[in-house]
Amino acid sequence: MDKFITVGVAGHVDHGKTSLVKVLTGIDTDRLGEEKRRGLSIEPSVAPWRLPSGKRIALVDVPGHSDFLKNTIRGLSSVDMAILIVAADDGVMPQTRDHLAVLNFFDAKGGFIVLSKTDLVDQETISIAESEIREAVQNSFLNGKPIVHFSAMDGRGVDQIVHAAESESERIAGKRQYSPFRLWIDQVRSFSGFGTVVSGTVFSGQITDNDAVQILPSGMDAKVRFLEVHHERVSRAVAGQRVGVNIQGISVQEVNAGMALIAPGAYVPASMFNAKLSILQRVRAPLVNQQRVNLYIGTQCVKALVVMMEQDRLRPGESGLVQLRIQEPLPVLPGDSYVISGLNSVGIMGGGNILETTREKFRAVKKEKNVSYLRALGEKDVSKVTELFLLKYANRPVSAEEIASSGLPIEKIEAEVKSKVKTRKLIVLEGRGYFPRNDYETLIARLMDVTKEILAQDSYKMLVKANEIRYRLDPALDEFLFERMLRELCTQGKLLRCDGGYQIPTLVGKLSPNKRQLIEKLKEFAASQGYSSFSAGTFHKLHGEGIQWRDVQKALDYMHAQKKIVRLNDGRYLTCEALQEIGEKVRTLIQQKGSLTIKDAAEILGYGRLRAVPVLDYLDTIGLTRRVADSRVLMSGDDMMPERYGMRGRVPNAC
Numbered sequence: 001m002d003k004f005i006t007v008g009v010a011g012h013v014d015h016g017k018t019s020l021v022k023v024l025t026g027i028d029t030d031r032l033g034e035e036k037r038r039g040l041s042i043e044p045s046v047a048p049w050r051l052p053s054g055k056r057i058a059l060v061d062v063p064g065h066s067d068f069l070k071n072t073i074r075g076l077s078s079v080d081m082a083i084l085i086v087a088a089d090d091g092v093m094p095q096t097r098d099h100l101a102v103l104n105f106f107d108a109k110g111g112f113i114v115l116s117k118t119d120l121v122d123q124e125t126i127s128i129a130e131s132e133i134r135e136a137v138q139n140s141f142l143n144g145k146p147i148v149h150f151s152a153m154d155g156r157g158v159d160q161i162v163h164a165a166e167s168e169s170e171r172i173a174g175k176r177q178y179s180p181f182r183l184w185i186d187q188v189r190s191f192s193g194f195g196t197v198v199s200g201t202v203f204s205g206q207i208t209d210n211d212a213v214q215i216l217p218s219g220m221d222a223k224v225r226f227l228e229v230h231h232e233r234v235s236r237a238v239a240g241q242r243v244g245v246n247i248q249g250i251s252v253q254e255v256n257a258g259m260a261l262i263a264p265g266a267y268v269p270a271s272m273f274n275a276k277l278s279i280l281q282r283v284r285a286p287l288v289n290q291q292r293v294n295l296y297i298g299t300q301c302v303k304a305l306v307v308m309m310e311q312d313r314l315r316p317g318e319s320g321l322v323q324l325r326i327q328e329p330l331p332v333l334p335g336d337s338y339v340i341s342g343l344n345s346v347g348i349m350g351g352g353n354i355l356e357t358t359r360e361k362f363r364a365v366k367k368e369k370n371v372s373y374l375r376a377l378g379e380k381d382v383s384k385v386t387e388l389f390l391l392k393y394a395n396r397p398v399s400a401e402e403i404a405s406s407g408l409p410i411e412k413i414e415a416e417v418k419s420k421v422k423t424r425k426l427i428v429l430e431g432r433g434y435f436p437r438n439d440y441e442t443l444i445a446r447l448m449d450v451t452k453e454i455l456a457q458d459s460y461k462m463l464v465k466a467n468e469i470r471y472r473l474d475p476a477l478d479e480f481l482f483e484r485m486l487r488e489l490c491t492q493g494k495l496l497r498c499d500g501g502y503q504i505p506t507l508v509g510k511l512s513p514n515k516r517q518l519i520e521k522l523k524e525f526a527a528s529q530g531y532s533s534f535s536a537g538t539f540h541k542l543h544g545e546g547i548q549w550r551d552v553q554k555a556l557d558y559m560h561a562q563k564k565i566v567r568l569n570d571g572r573y574l575t576c577e578a579l580q581e582i583g584e585k586v587r588t589l590i591q592q593k594g595s596l597t598i599k600d601a602a603e604i605l606g607y608g609r610l611r612a613v614p615v616l617d618y619l620d621t622i623g624l625t626r627r628v629a630d631s632r633v634l635m636s637g638d639d640m641m642p643e644r645y646g647m648r649g650r651v652p653n654a655c
Contacts, residue, residue, distance in 0.1 A: 021153075198255060
């Protein structure tokens with residue numbers, strides 16, 4: 001597949017950038033009236049350049065004056081390689097160094113140096129300039145690259161520049177064409193009859209006519225009407241190409257340079273990024289914790305708060321991990337490069353690359369875990385990143401795709417997790433992702449311990465609800481993971497599911513003599529009540545001397561769990577025997593009369609509607625009767641028969 005290379009033409013003001021582009025392409029990139037009047041570039045401009053080999057290159061001529069640093073950074077933000085121009089009669093100047101730093105931070109992959117205006121100086125001056133250049137580009141992507149002597153006046157060096165461009169562009173891979181579409185807008189114009197046209201370099205993916213797009217950070221939706229690449233109408237533009245996009249439904253006032261055009265839903269904008277930051281050696285003052293700076297990312301410039309992770313300041317020449325916080329979310333990804341400058345200065349302070357986007361503010365209490373993970377990301381250590389990512393989300397399974405959101409290649413992540421599954425370090429959770437085996441086994445053991453602890457706290461307690469176990473174990477524990485552990489323990493016979501809760505079959509609670517005595521009293525009291533339901537309060541009022549009300553309630557709950565008594569939906573109790581007798585009488589009466597009313601029930605029970613209804617409701621729930629209007633009839637046919645309970649000819653067991 002064809003690749004498209006964007007080349008930044010950078011250097012100090014009046015060192016010949018625009019002249020070089022004109023010699024190579026025939027295009028004067030100083031197109032604005034003010035640029036003509038002042039004799040310098042103000043906005044980045046683009047000129048297409050087709051090499052003899054057929055390769056297509058876009059030359060981005062950027063401003064060289066410090067007053068337009070923001071525009072310079074915008075122009076260099078998406079370049080793949082660079083031509084750094086240094087005038088032989090001037091040598092390396094402040095903006096030469098700033099532009100080199102910007103290109104270095106934006107991860108330009110290659111390039112070369114052009115020593116311009118060589119017709120104006122002698123050989124000794126040229127040698128001195130070359131020596132300055134070699135020193136300036138040390139430790140940069142241009143270290144060891146060719147220095148081509150050039151003059152726009154006599155054309156010397158053009159063939160060597162073409163050769164260097166062919167050679168460098170050959171070895172550069174270009175941008176990611178198969179990733180989701182993203183374009184940082186650097187120009188916005190309006191054309192009569194067409195409307196708004198935004199321009200920029202396709203940072204990743206591709207775009208075609210009639211595509212739906214989204215503009216961020218505003219979130220506005222739009223549709224592509226047509227595309228132009230270097231003033232030629234095309235149906236598709238791909239990563240690396242400079243493209244003009246005519247968008248429908250958006251006025252020129254609603255969009256500006258610095259915004260991003262993206263595939264809808266492909267990116268989740270973020271306002272906090274954990275990143276590596278390096279401070280330039282030549283900066284005069286350190287960057288301190290909580291300092292505000294100008295952050296340049298893509299073609300956007302925003303104010304950002306810098307939160308240090310490892311120290312309270314970064315001195316000139318130092319690097320460290322930071323969290324960058326901005327007000328309005330941007331569609332950035334791990335791996336994106338950025339630069340910073342002071343709020344009140346024109347020079348570059350430093351830059352780096354984003355390691356991850358995040359929704360959590362950095363806290364010192366989590367420093368060790370966060371820093372270890374970010375260091376592994378910075379080193380692109382796939383094994384360590386995978387291990388620490390799983391540790392970072394220790395209460396849920398994670399997928400290979402989630403780990404790859406760190407910016408590392410998905411194929412390497414998939415190979416790593418498969419290796420860990422094979423060596424039994426990870427378990428696979430039915431399409432939900434992966435979880436460390438050791439952590440899983442630790443959680444299962446802890447789950448059993450927690451269940452025992454809950455049961456041991458109250459000998460009356462016969463079972464534990466799932467939510468109670470989960471809350472004690474870890475309230476944030478993934479529900480799917482938790483339910484899998486419960487199922488596994490039930491399969492192994494270590495837990496028994498019953499009545500909406502869980503029991504430990506081997507754990508038999510032993511009641512104290514006092515508790516056994518209370519239960520016997522409650523049994524006697526319940527039997528004495530006959531068909532009359534009662535509550536814990538009823539018993540406590542009559543026989544509760546020296547006994548706490550809550551102990552009576554616990555004893556009743558225990559008796560209910562053991563199916564010794566029945567709890568009605570009003571919280572009152574009846575013995576199983578009493579309810580069985582009531583059921584038999586209800587059945588007989590309905591068989592005789594065809595239905596049972598509240599008045600009939602009062603005759604059987606000896607009390608009125610308020611206390612009778614919960615009893616009748618219970619008979620409905622166990623399948624003996626069903627309500628029809630204001631009366632009850634027997635369940636019949638396929639609805640419910642006593643035989644369904646294995647009790648042919650009898651009332652269903654009340655307990």
